[in-house]
Amino acid sequence: MAELPLEALRKLSDLHPKPANLHFQYGTAGFRTLGSTMDSVMFRVGVLAGLRSKKLDGKTIGVMVTASHNPEPDNGVKLVDPRGEMLEASWEVHATTLANAPTTEAFIEALSTLVKNAKIDLSKPARVVYARDTRPSGPALVAALEDGFKAIGVSARNAEVTTTPVLHYLVKAINTKGTKDEYGEDSEEGYMEKLSSAFKKLVAGKVSPPPLIVDCANGVGARAAAKLSDYLGDSLKLILHNTATTTPGALNNACGADFVKTSQKIPPSLVSILKPGQRACSLDGDADRLIYFYLDDRGLFHMLDGDKIAALVAAFIVELVKGAGLGEEIQVGVVQTAYANGASTKYLADRLPVTCVSTGVKHLHHAAERYDIGVYFEANGHGTVLFSPETTEKLNTHQPSTPAQSTALGHLVNLTRLINQTVGDALSDMLLVEVVLVYKSYSGIEWDSLYHDLPNRLVKVVVPDRNIFKTEDAERRLISPPGLQQKIDELVRRYEFGRAFVRPSGTEDVVRVYAEATSRAQADDLAYRVAGLVYDEAGGDTSRRPA
Ligand code: G16
Known part of the structure; x- marks a missing residue:
């Protein structure tokens, strides 16, 4: 039985000490915070990626260095599992434990515990593909990541500077190469x-x-x-x-x-x-x-956000499925989060099954996998469409009875290739939207008129400790701090079609407040009043209370 390479781990880990007094959390989309504090996290993620690959019999794991929508000084890192999807949730806990070990010895001890508990065979190969975005802190953080690969003996492929969705695509393409499920050529x-x-x-x-x-x-x-x-x-x-x-x-x-x-x-x-x-x-x-x-x-x-994209795309796919003569056999469903505009949920739910889950692509992705064709979009524009393996097989083998059915079927097959099914992908989604607009002869105006958004407002509140905010019911209700949800409920009741919820962000050090109502003024008013409640409850500095 192979052992952990202790000497290499010690030597390299000492080059990447964990800053004292900082706690790192694998959040909505991996670790994300000020880039200048992330050196030790990167090193340790490099080691963890190697172990994840060994655990999965040498399958290629992805590592993306990015902080996506965050401000430029932030950076982040997330792991991608072999089918191109987000890291399995139980390993997020391991990632957080390793990232917070205070010393090299504590880190090595945590590694040994992980190897033992997860029954990782260290003699297996470790393969990783990694990339970064254009942030100035990227090159130094990638160097720390590479030290992690070196410490555990990873065979690593550098995909250089590219987008997150391309990295997800590469992971799936590499792991399916030469199989019947080959996803595409493994290059940009x-x-x-x-x-x-x-x-x-x-x-x-x-x-x-x-x-x-x-x-x-x-x-x-x-x-x-x-x-x-x-x-x-x-x-x-x-x-x-x-x-x-x-x-x-x-x-x-x-x-x-x-x-x-x-x-x-x-x-x-x-x-x-x-x-x-x-x-x-x-x-x-x-x-x-x-x-x-x-x-x-x-x-x-006029904004056409993730909700509007979901409505446009889901309706088009349903039409094609029916057109191909598969309406009875293939169920199309939509997955949203609490941020979905109430009007979009109503529009979709009148036509299709709709599920609401917690924020984070990882939650939406898994929920969408339960449908034959799952359309998932967050209101912020993050999303994609998943075709289950059985559906893909059906589309590839179904015998159409008419030329019209054959055309619709051909379109669906081409959609399975156009859509990046590993993760939300702005460029692939953009092409998808363009296809639907061309077919429908829609401009933005016709698309926008599918339904009318309820006016809404999203506010960020900076508080001393966002971790005191805990939610339930797909993040639609607070269970902590005690009593705050009741105060929000009382406020919401005063607004026509009012809705509001509060949740801690998993990517920024803020609490997010969302509110909607029948008019812009009312939505703004509700959002700022709820933000005020949040601020008071969290014991914030009153000079920075949301106005
Ligand atoms: C990430 C996640 C998204 C999530 C967003 C905001 O997006 O991938 O699923 O909606 O963060 O999350 P939170 O409200 O917890 O901060 P991105 O584009 O920044 O990677």
Whole structure:
């Protein structure tokens, strides 16, 4: 039985000491905090990734170094399991334990316990593929990660600077290579080729849509979108903006999907560029979220968020499934979170089964796997569509009875190739939206009119300790601090169609407050009143109480 390589672990771990007085938490999307504090976390995640691979018989594990929508000084890291999905939940606990061991010896002891309890055969090979986004702190953090690989003997493949969804794709492509489930060529080019050729097949014979403006958040999506644009050629013209990936401080700053969704405004850099009626979309810092928007004839801003994407896409897929003669056999369902606009939930629930789960792609993904075709989108634009293995098999083998059925079936098969089924992917989702818009001859206006959003407001509250906030019922109700939920309920009752909830963020050191009501003024009022309650309850500094 092989043993842990103690000498290498000690020597390298000593180069990456854990900062005293800091606690790290594997949150909504891995570890995420100020990049300058993450050296030891990266080293330890490198070791953990090796152990995860050994545990899974040498299958390739993914490691992505990114803090996605967070401000530029933040960074983060998350692990990707062999099918390209998020790390199994029980291992998140191991990750947190290892990251918080105060010394090298404590770290090694925690490793030994993990190896014993999880019955990891250390003689197995360890394989990892890793990548980073464009943050300035990335290269140094990747070097710490590589020390972790070295310490445990990982055979590591560097996918360099790329988007989070490409890294997820690579993990699945590598692990399925040479099998009957081969997912695609295991390279960024393979990904671009797969997406663009499916898109071209889907829009063949249709009138090309007008060019699409893409706000790249000054992040890694700018590079990927530029490459994709070459592959797409004339099938879809992309006009890229906010592509300054090397300008200090530019990342996610007054641009990108999180800015648009949270502030409900057009990025200032696009104000003089976007013409009324023209389609535009924003990616986030690692290109796994997508928000569309347009200006109407009066120059008013309209946002088409993850909820609107879910409504558009789910309806289209249902239509194709029925068109292919499979309406009785394939059930399409939608997964949302508490942030979904009440109007979107009503629209969808009148037509399809809808499930509500906690925030975080990992929760949505698992819930979507329970449907034959699961459409999941967070309101913030993070989401994708999953086709179960049985459904994929059915689509590939079903014998259509009419030419119309054959066409619909062909479209569904091409959709399974266009959609990145490993994780939410802004570029793949963008192509999916474009396909539906082309088929429906919709502009943003028709798409927007599927249903009318209830006015809503999302507020961040900075409190001394967000961990005192605990939730239940898919994060829709607070169970701690005691009594606060009752106060929120009392407030909400005073607003027509009022709804509000409070939860601690898993990616930022804040508590989030969401509120909706029948008018913009009421939604804002409710959000700020609930934020005030949260602030008072958490014992915040009254000078920073939300106004
Ligand atoms: C990550 C997760 C998303 C989640 C978001 C915000 O997104 O992948 O599922 O909605 O964080 O989470 P929280 O409200 O807990 O901070 P991203 O795009 O930042 O990776």
